Amino acid sequence: MNDRKAALKILLDIYENKAYANIALSKYFKNNSLEDTDRRFITQLVYGTVKSGDTLLWILRQYIKMPVSKVHPVIRTILRMGIYQLIYMDKVPVSAACNESVKLAKKYGHAGTVKFVNAVMRSIDRDRSRCDFAKAGNSTSYTALKYWHPEWLVNLFAAEFGMKQTEALCSFNNQDAPLSLRCNTLKTTAEQLMEYLAAKGTICERSHLCADAVICTKHPSLASMDFLENGMAIVQDESSMLVAHVMAPMPTDLIIDVCSAPGGKTTHIAALMKNKGRVIANDIHEHKLKLIEDNARRLGLDNIEIHVEDACNIGALYSKTADKVLADVPCSGFGVLRRKVDARWNKTKDEIEKLPQTQYKILESAAEAVKTGGIIVYSTCTILKRENGDVVNKFLAEHKDFKLESIDKFLPDRLRGRGDMLQLLPHIDKTDGFFIARMRRIV
Incomplete structure (x- = not known):
């Protein structure tokens, strides 16, 4: 063929x-x-x-x-x-x-x-x-056609960022994303991983955002290399690796990841805990649990427990028991459009408008599982304020037993000083769009 x-x-x-x-x-x-x-x-x-x-x-x-x-x-x-x-x-x-x-x-x-x-x-x-796309009429239609986005999505971005920023964002979304790998620090180092990759004909460099990340700009077929199967590394976006570092997991912690599949952040947390402590990996989709199991097996992690449960029930099941909880909630995914080529066409405006309500419910339930003095981290791979800062601010306004903490000390120098909540924008930060907020239960 x-x-x-x-x-x-x-x-x-x-x-x-x-x-x-x-x-x-x-x-x-x-x-x-x-x-x-x-x-x-x-x-x-x-x-x-x-x-x-x-x-x-x-x-x-x-x-x-x-x-x-x-x-x-x-x-x-x-x-x-x-x-x-x-x-x-x-x-x-x-x-x-x-x-x-x-x-x-x-x-x-x-x-x-x-x-x-x-x-x-x-x-x-x-x-x-x-x-000639100029025949389409207004600037929104022109931008949608030129940069391959649904017009309703261009309007959404324009309302949030303005048309000039929207054009830059949409243009960036059409670039090819490099392969981003997280080194499994339980088995190797980033330097050793890069040496291995170079020997296989890969052109790679260290990430500027995360010490665990290696960025490959040119590489052979992944099927031809065994570093994934032998657990030297796992494919994970460098911006999403920041989440585990912001959580600052300790080997003695009990940590719950309420929306775990496919397990990239879960296994990163478990590795930072030196394969000690206890990590509860939860997901509502039973068919996705094998992804978590397979990743944990390849990476040599046995401190992860896998459970099937609706994230909205986590609070009732684990009330005030966890040292730290991750609520990496379902979102529009508009920060990773360059990686998911069909995502821009598979989403609908109605679907996006309903997301903040679901995200808030999950955050509220997840927070209930945090013990006094414990931490909850809220994260998404989107760039819309309605799914990010608005959800967190609403939660803080209605839950005085939690306070927002600065995450600067967990971030590389280039990302510090942006405020207590981190919002990465693809066209500005030249990476996947991501949002992270860290809150502590004070009562």
Whole structure:
């Protein structure tokens, strides 16, 4: 199977079966042996086509008379792929983008659809003036199309950050994210991990945000390296590694992670405790618990207990028993859009508006489990004030037995002095967007 045919198969799984892009891609690679060059091309084509989403459909609308919804799903996906190659993949020759799209139409369509695909692709190549996003109208529509975001999301960002910052944010979201690894300090050091990676042909550097993190800008297929399976490291965003350090876990602590899966922060906390103490890893989704188990096993951690429970019940189950509690709550994920290529298109405005209520309930329940003098850390991987500072401030206003603590002493110098709550913004901090607040029970 050639690369474009493989990409088409994966994209159809995503579009027609609602598969997650990363899972669909990983499943294909797991079942098919490919050279690194083929894997990279397929990944770029799949992720780029998914990420550019409605922009590709808007371009297609400028060149056809029928509604896009009336185009057969397979042919529509072939055209999406073809347009992405034609407009956005500079290293793909125009002839290849057009001819390979026609070949796919011949395999999956009929004579009429072959002519249709050929006509559309040639028309776009001859006259790209119809692709001018300025035709869309206002600045919000233009920004949404140019930077591949839903218009409602651009409006949401603009209301929070202003249009200039929104453009910078959306542009950053389209960059390729480097591979971020957390060194397992129970088995190796960051320096030893970097030496191992370099020997495997990886270009990497130490993180400026977290001493445990190694950032890989170029690397072979992860499947070709054994450092994940042997527990030398785990894939984790460097900004999310700050959470465990802000918690400052001690080997004698009882710590509860109320929304634990897939276990990155849980295992980081457990490792900082030197594999001592007691960490309760809780999640409502039973099918995700194996992810925590597998990560703990690979990293050599046995101080983690795994439980299935609704986070909103944690307070009642563990009332005032924990030294520290982590409430890394479900969120919109708008701080990690460059890593999750389909997330911007899978969210809805209504869904986002309901999140703060759920987040507050979880925080309130989680706080009930903290003993007097203990700590609760609230964190998200989003950048919206309504999910972050607003939730924490509401909680503090209604729970006078807790007070906000400065987290400066737990942070690298470059992040200090921003106030008691930390908000990382992707386009400013050049990393994943993340929010962290630390509170202490005083009564």
